[in-house]
Amino acid sequence: MKAEFSPMTLTERMAKMDVPATGKIPTVIDSDTFNEIDDQFAIAWAMLRSDRIDLQAIYAAPFTNSMFNDTHEAVSDPNVGMTLSYEEIERVIDRVKVDKKPDIFKGSTQYVYQCSSPERSAAVDDLIARAHACEGILQVISIGAPTNIAHALIADPSIINKIHVLWLGGHSFDWPNTEEFNLLQDKDASRVLLDSGVALTLFPCMGVTNTLATSVPELQHYLAGTSEIGDYLAQEAPKCPWIGFANRKVIWDIAPVGYLLDANWYTETFMASPVLNDNLTWSFDSRRHPIRVIKFIERDNLFIDLFSRLIEG
Structure with missing residues (x-):
């Protein structure tokens, strides 16, 4: 599925990728929250940093996964994954004790490649409306398959002028392939994002954000017995079936949140948006x-702030 987008000058596109150095930043999060245990950290951290992030809405993204935790059966229907994510978002935000909580919306029931026209879910409609209503640039954190965002871009190409997408997707460009979960889930949506010309900051997984590693003992040491959300995250930490003795756990999805908090924690470059090949390599x-590509992250800076905020809850 392809959409035509209004061209922007280089200066206009670069300006939309800028994150304001001060003040509150209007933000939404698009998340496959129940798929893993790291989206929860990203959502809670963004909520607890309301001094910097004005988290207005969270969208439930679809996912399918044959092994996503140790207590549930495989999810083969993206609608089921989206619904599970919506319910997990509710559980997370209920445990974060802040005065103002974000709106939450159900997202796409089908991937882009399954649709002949864009699916106008509640999340897609809200993203379009919120983008147009935003006085500046709406920051769109995408920490799952970019299905909802792609549907919105196809349904209303004019929002390209109103949003900056921060997407955790694919692997670094010197990795042998880009067989990464978020990208793989909906390759057509990933192509829409990369081909659209939207202001985009890309956070590659292997080779970049995999530096955001912790462990179950570390998470439980710092978070258990602190706040309600801290206890919940410490309880959820061991539920990924691939975390065994001495294994690390990468909290991938905090990367885009941290960038909005302090871009100085990151090393970045600007380059032409890559082409996603059918064999899941980059050209x-x-x-x-041009897009912004994150090259390196100062891991400790993110975790110091993250743990400090979650402890206070």
Whole structure:
């Protein structure tokens, strides 16, 4: 599925990728929250940093997964994954003790490749409306398959002028492949995002955000017995079936949240948006529009702030 987008000048596109250095930043999060245990950390951290992030809404993203935790059966229907994510978002925000809580919306029931026209879910409609209503640029944190965002871009291409997408997706460009979960879930949606010309900051997984590693003992040491949300996250930490003795756990999804808090924690570059090949590798064409690509993250800076905020809850 392809959509035509209004061209932006290089100056306009670069300006939309800028994050204000001060003040509160209007933000939404698009998350496959029940798929893993790291989305919960990202949502809670963003809520607890209301001094910087004006988290207005959270959208439940679809997912399918054959092994996503040790107590549930495989999810083979994206609608089921989206609904499970919506319910997990409710559980997380209920445990974060803040005065103002974000709105939550159900997202797409089908991936982009399954649709002949964009699916107008509650999340898609809200993203379109909220983008147009935003006085500045709406920051869109995408920590799952970018299905909801792609449907919105196809349904209303004009929002390209109103949003900056911070997407955790794919692997670093020198990795042998880009067989990464968020990208793989909906390859057509990933292509929409990369081809659209939207202001985009890309957070590659292997080779970059995998530096955000912790462990179950560390999470439980710092969080158990602190706040309601801290206790919940410490309880959820061991539920990924691939975490065994001495194994690390990467809290991938905090990366885009941390960038909004302090871009100085990151090393970045600007380059032409990559081409996603059918064999799940990257190709490059310098004539394509530029995006920001994260190259390195100062891991400790993020975890110090994250744990400090969760302890206070």
